[in-house]
Amino acid sequence: MTLDRPQRILRLAAVAGLAVLVVAPWMVSLYKVHVLNVLIINIIMAISLNLIMGYSGQFAKANVAFMGLGAYTMGLLVTRADWSFWIAWPTGALLAAAVGTLVALPALRLRGLYLAIITISFVLIVHWTFLHARFLTGGASGFSVPHPNYGGLPIPNTQATYYLSLLTLLGAIWMVRNLVASGFGRSLLCLAEQELVAPALGINVYATKIAVFALSGLLAGFAGGLHAVTLQFIDPQNFWLLQLVIQLCMVALGGVASLLGSVLGASIMTLLIEVLRAFKGLWEFAIGAILLVTIVFFPRGIAGLIEHFFPTLRERRHRP
Amino acid sequence: MTAALTLQGVSISFGGILALDNVSCEVPAGQLRGIIGPNGSGKTTLLNVISRIYPVSAGAIRLFDDDITRWPNHAVARHGVMRTYQRVALVNQLTVLENVMLGLHATRTQPLLGIAFRTSGYRRLEREAVDRSRETLEFIGIEHLADRKGDELSGGQMRLVEIARAIVARPRVLLLDEPAAGLSLVRIDEIAALVRRINGELGVTVILVEHVLNLVMSLCERISVLVSGQLLVESGSPSEVQEDPRVREAYLGQARARGHGHGPGKGDEA
Ligand SMILES: Nc1ncnc2c1ncn2[C@@H]1O[C@H](COP(=O)(O)OP(=O)(O)OP(=O)(O)O)[C@@H](O)[C@H]1O
Ligand SMILES: [Mg+2]
Numbered sequence: 001m002t003l004d005r006p007q008r009i010l011r012l013a014a015v016a017g018l019a020v021l022v023v024a025p026w027m028v029s030l031y032k033v034h035v036l037n038v039l040i041i042n043i044i045m046a047i048s049l050n051l052i053m054g055y056s057g058q059f060a061k062a063n064v065a066f067m068g069l070g071a072y073t074m075g076l077l078v079t080r081a082d083w084s085f086w087i088a089w090p091t092g093a094l095l096a097a098a099v100g101t102l103v104a105l106p107a108l109r110l111r112g113l114y115l116a117i118i119t120i121s122f123v124l125i126v127h128w129t130f131l132h133a134r135f136l137t138g139g140a141s142g143f144s145v146p147h148p149n150y151g152g153l154p155i156p157n158t159q160a161t162y163y164l165s166l167l168t169l170l171g172a173i174w175m176v177r178n179l180v181a182s183g184f185g186r187s188l189l190c191l192a193e194q195e196l197v198a199p200a201l202g203i204n205v206y207a208t209k210i211a212v213f214a215l216s217g218l219l220a221g222f223a224g225g226l227h228a229v230t231l232q233f234i235d236p237q238n239f240w241l242l243q244l245v246i247q248l249c250m251v252a253l254g255g256v257a258s259l260l261g262s263v264l265g266a267s268i269m270t271l272l273i274e275v276l277r278a279f280k281g282l283w284e285f286a287i288g289a290i291l292l293v294t295i296v297f298f299p300r301g302i303a304g305l306i307e308h309f310f311p312t313l314r315e316r317r318h319r320p
Numbered sequence: 321m322t323a324a325l326t327l328q329g330v331s332i333s334f335g336g337i338l339a340l341d342n343v344s345c346e347v348p349a350g351q352l353r354g355i356i357g358p359n360g361s362g363k364t365t366l367l368n369v370i371s372r373i374y375p376v377s378a379g380a381i382r383l384f385d386d387d388i389t390r391w392p393n394h395a396v397a398r399h400g401v402m403r404t405y406q407r408v409a410l411v412n413q414l415t416v417l418e419n420v421m422l423g424l425h426a427t428r429t430q431p432l433l434g435i436a437f438r439t440s441g442y443r444r445l446e447r448e449a450v451d452r453s454r455e456t457l458e459f460i461g462i463e464h465l466a467d468r469k470g471d472e473l474s475g476g477q478m479r480l481v482e483i484a485r486a487i488v489a490r491p492r493v494l495l496l497d498e499p500a501a502g503l504s505l506v507r508i509d510e511i512a513a514l515v516r517r518i519n520g521e522l523g524v525t526v527i528l529v530e531h532v533l534n535l536v537m538s539l540c541e542r543i544s545v546l547v548s549g550q551l552l553v554e555s556g557s558p559s560e561v562q563e564d565p566r567v568r569e570a571y572l573g574q575a576r577a578r579g580h581g582h583g584p585g586k587g588d589e590a
Contacts (some may be wrong), residue, residue, distance in 0.1 A: 175436045182435040182446065186422055189413045197409045199393035200371050200402070202426030202489070211432060257413065317418045320447040 006310035010260075021166055025159040033162055037230045039270040040165040041223050044172050046250040046262035048219035053248070054256030055180060056212050057192025059112050061244055062103045062119040065126040066096040066217040068239030070224030072130060072137060075145045075234045080136075085148035085229065093221030100217020104210045111195075123244060130236035142235040145228045165226045172219055177259055179215070181319045188212060189257065189317070246273070249291045255303025258315050264302050322384065324349040324493050324525040325370065330379035332369055339365045341549040342379070347527060349384070349492075352519040354540030355529045356561075358570060362549040363529040364406055367495045370527075371403050372396045383493065397426045400492030402485075404499060406529075408478040410470035416481050417466040420453040423485040456488040460514060476507045480514070487518055493525045494518060500532045508532060512539055537562065545570070 003011065021040070025033045049063045073092035077083040083091075106118045130137050137143065147157040148164070155163075179185055187203045199205050228234045246269060254265020269287075276283035294301060307314045325347040332340045339362045347353045357363050368374045370381060372393045380389045388396050402423065410419050434442035457463040462480050465473065473481065479499050486494055496515065500508045512535055519526045530536045536543060537558040545553040545561060547570040553561055561567055 178438045179432075179435055182442075183421070183425060183428075183430045183449070184432060184435050186411075186414060186418055187425060187430070190411050190422055193411045193413065194409045196373065197405070200373065200397055201422050201485070202394050202397035203422075204392075204394045204429075317414055318421065318446060318450065320443060320450050 004312050006313050010313055018170075025162050030158055033158055034230065035270070035274055037162045037165050038227075039267055040162075040169045041227050041230065042247070042250065042270050043263050043266040044165075044169055044219055044223040044226075045247050046254065046266040047172060047176055047259065048216045048223065049247050050251045050254075050256065050258070050262045051176065051188075051212055051216045051219075053251055054258070054261075055185065055188040055192065056209070057195075058107050058209070058212075059116040060103065060107055060119040060213070061116055061248070062100075062122045063216060063220045064239050064241075064244040064247060065123045066100055066220035067224035067227065067243075068126055068130060068236070069099055070096040070221030071228040071234050071239070072224075073221075074225035075143065075228050076136060078145060079143060085146075085225075089148075089222070089225040092225050093218050096221025096224065097214045097218035100213040100215075100220075101210050103217075104213035107209050107213065108206055120241070120244075123239075123241065127236055127240055130239065137234075137236070140236060142233055145232050145234055147232065148229055161226070161229050165230065168222055168226060172222075173259060173263075176219075178319075180257075180259065181316045184208070184211070186317055192257070245291075246287060249287050251301075253290055253294050253301055255301030255306075258301070258303035258307075260306070260313075260315065261301050261303030268302075321348045323347065323382070324351070324384060325527070326380075326382040327370075328380045328382075330369060330381060331377045332365060332374055333377055339549050340369065340376075343546075343549075343551050344379075345544055345551060345554050347493075347525060349525055350519075350523060351542060352515070352526045352528065352540050353555075354536035354543040355527060355546060356531075356533060356536055356543060357546035357552075361546045363546055364497055365549075366546065367403060367497050367527070367529060370396075370493075370495060371401055400426075400489075401495065402426060402487065402489060402491035402493075403495035404479070404482045404486050404497055406497040406501065408475070408482055410473075410478055410481060410485075412470040414470060415466065416462070416468050416470070416473070416484075417450070417453055417457070419470055419481055420456055420484045420488050421449050423488040424449050424452065426489040426491070453484075453488055456484045459487075459517075460484050476503050476510075479503070479511070483514065483518075487522065487524065490522065491524060493527065496526065496528045496530075498530055499528070500530060500535050508535055511535070515539060 021036065024036055045063065045067060052058050052060050070092040073095050074088045077088035077091060078085055103119060103122060107115055110118060131139055147161065150157065150160045153160050187198060187208050190198045190203060191205065191208060227238065250265040250269045251262065253269060255261030272286060273283050276286055298305060323346045327343055327345050330340055330343045331338065355363050355366065369376055372388065372391060376389060380387060383399060383401060386399065411422065431442055454463060454466065457466055460480055460483065462477065465477060483499065500511050503511065515526060515528060516539060518524050528536065528540060540558065542555045543558060543561045544551055544555055545567050552566055552570060553564060
C-alpha cells in the first residue's frame with residue numbers, strides 16, 4: 001500500500017518518538033526516566049479508558065479501580081506471599097479483567113448517568129477497601145514494593161522497569177490497533193452510536209460489552225502493576241477520583257475513539273502536570289480549563305482536529 | 321408452500337395502550353408482502369416485534385420451523401431476519417463499506433483471539449467480508465460511495481446503504497420500514513426496482529411497510545392492512561385492498577381528522 005504525505009509524516013513521527021523513548025533512559029536524569037515511565041503507564045490507562053468511554057460509548061468510569069486492583073494484587077502477592085513479580089503481575093491483571101466483567105453487568109442494563117454513578121461508586125468502594133483493610137494494605141500509609149527480579153539483565157532496575165513499561169505499551173497498542181480495526185471494533189462503534197441497532201445486526205451486545213470491559217480491565221491491571229513497581233510504592237491516593245478525572249481529561253483532550261489521541265492526550269497531560277507541579281495548585285486549575293475548552297470547542301479532541309485537516313490519517317476500521 | 325413467518329395472536333401494549341391487538345398472519349417464503357396502515361397503526365411496532373426488539377405481551381412468532389417468540393434479539397438476526405429503520409440508523413464514524421460490513425455480524429461470531437493477534441485465518445475472514453460488502457454495494461449500484469462516511473450521504477443514499485447492510489448477509493426475511501419516505505419520485509422508482517430484485521434475484525422474503533401506496537400497490541402480491549393495532553385485512557391482493565370500503569374508511573377517517581386527504585390508490589406521503 002502506498003502512503004500519502006501526511007501518512008508518511010505520521011509514520012516518521014511515530015518512529016522518531018519511539019527512538020526517543022528507547023534512548024532516553026541513557027540521556028536524561030533518573031527523575032526524568034521516572035516521569036517518562038509514568039507517561040507510558042498513563043498512555044496505557046488512556047487507551048484502556050478510551051476503549052470503554054470512546055470506542056464503546058459507555059459512561060463507565062471504573063478504570064482507576066481496575067488499575068488499583070492490579071497494583072494491590074501484584075504488590076500483596078509479592079510482599080505477603082513471596083510470589084515472583086512475573087507471576088504476580090499477570091495475576092493482578094487477570095483479576096482486574098475478571099472484576100471488569102463484573103462491572104460490565106450493570107452496563108448491560110444501565111446507560112449514561114446511571115452507569116456513571118454506579119461505576120464511580122465502585123471506585124469509591126474499592127478505594128475505601130484499600131484504605132480500611134489495614135492489616136493487608138497498610139491503609140492510608142500504603143506499602144513499599146520491591147523491584148522486579150530482572151535476573152542477569154545488565155542494566156539498572158529503573159531502566160529495566162522503564163523498558164518493561166515500554167514493551168507493554170507497544171504490545172497494548174499493537175493489540176488494540178488490531179482489535180479496533182476489526183469486526184469487534186466496528187461493533188463497539190455501533191454500540192456507541194446505535195445501541196438498539198446492534199443486536200438487530202446479529203451483534204451480541206452482552207458478549208461485546210463483557211469482552212470490552214474485560215479487555216479494558218486487563219490493560220488497567222497491567223498498568224497498575226507497572227505503576228507500583230515504577231514508584232516502588234503503593235498509595236491508595238493513586239487510585240482515587242482525581243486520577244480518574246486526569247485520565248478522563250487525557251481521553252477527552254486526545255480524542256475519543258482514537259489510539260493516536262490517547263497517546264497524544266496522555267503525553268501532553270503528563271508533561272503538563274509535571275511542568276505545572278512547581279506552581280502550587282495551578283495544575284488542578286489547568287486540568288479543569290483544558291477539559292472545559294476541549295469539550296466546548298474541540299469535542300473530538302486533538303485527533304479530531306488532525307483528522308479534520310488530514311482525512312487520510314483517520315484511524316482505520318478495517319485492515320484486511 | 322412453507323411459511324417464512326407466522327404470527328399467532330400477537331399482542332403488545334405500551335403502558336395500557338394496545339399497539340398490536342391479537343395479530344395473526346402468515347407470510348409464505350419468497351413472498352413480497354406489503355403492510356399499510358394509517359399513522360400510528362402499529363406497523364413499525366410489528367417489525368420491532370418480529371425482529372425481537374420488543375417482547376410480545378401475548379402470542380407466538382415463528383420463523384420457518386423455529387419458534388422465535390422468546391429468542392434474544394441477535395439470535396433472530398443470525399437466523400436470517402434483517403431490517404432497515406424508519407429513521408435511518410447508520411454508524412456515522414464508519415464508512416459506507418464498513419457500515420455494510422456490520423451486516424455480516426449476522427453470519428459469524430468474531431474470533432477475538434484471532435483478531436487480537438491478527439492471525440491469517442482472521443485476515444482471510446476480513447478480506448471475504450470486504451469482498452462480499454463490495455459485491456453488495458455493486459448489486460445496489462452504489463460502489464462509488466464505499467469510502468464515504470455515513471453522515472456525508474444524501475437521505476436517499478443513506479437508505480440504500482441501510483438496505484445494503486441488511487442484505488449483505490443474505491437474510492431469509494428482510495423487513496423494510498418505509499424505505500421510500502421522503503424520497504423524490506425518481507428515487508422511489510429506484511427503490512421499487514431494487515426491492516423487486518432483492519425479492520426476485522436473491523429470493524429473499526420481503527415485508528415492506530410503506531406509506532407511498534403506489535409503491536406498495538405496484539410491488540406487492542399480497543398486502544396486509546393494519547389499523548389501530550388490528551389486522552383489518554390479513555392478506556389481500558392490491559385490487560381487493562383498494563376496493564375494500566373498510567380500508568378506505570380507515571384512511572379517510574384519519575385524513576378527515578388531520579384535515580387533508582390521502583387514501584389508498586392515490587396519495588403519496590410527503
Ligand atoms: N416504545 C414505545 N413506547 C410507547 N408507545 C409506543 C412505543 N412504540 C410505539 N408506541 C405506540 O404504538 C402505536 C403504534 O406505533 P408505530 O410506531 O408502530 O406506528 P406506525 O404504524 O409505524 O406509524 P407511522 O406510520 O407513523 O410510522 C403508537 O400509538 C405509538 O405511540
Ligand atoms: Mg412506523
